[in-house]
Amino acid sequence: MCEGGINTGQVKMAVAMVDDSLALAQKWLEQLHHLADQGGRRASSAEFAQVSVALGEARQKLEDAVDKLGMVDDGVTVERL
Numbered sequence: 001m002c003e004g005g006i007n008t009g010q011v012k013m014a015v016a017m018v019d020d021s022l023a024l025a026q027k028w029l030e031q032l033h034h035l036a037d038q039g040g041r042r043a044s045s046a047e048f049a050q051v052s053v054a055l056g057e058a059r060q061k062l063e064d065a066v067d068k069l070g071m072v073d074d075g076v077t078v079e080r081l
Contacts, residue, residue, distance in 0.1 A: 008069045015066050019059055026055040 033048035 011069060012066055015062050019062050022055050022059050022062075026052050026059070029055065 029048050029052040033045050033052060036042075036045035036048055
């Protein structure tokens with residue numbers, strides 16, 4: 001369904017694909033974090049952990065954006081029939 005000039009279904013599917021990619025990258029970074037930690041590379045381990053946290057925050061922002069897709073904030077109301 002197209003609301004406010006965009007196809008929200010397509011946007012949600014695109015966001016889901018991006019989220020899947022970020023989830024995979026986050027999983028790999030967590031593995032790198034543990035490998036670096038076990039290898040005594042504490043500084044690198046900490047950096048990997050921080051990047052993983054940042055990806056988690058990005059994924060949360062994507063979820064928040066999808067939740068707000070149905071909202072129209074330019075004074076226009078959408079009525080479904």
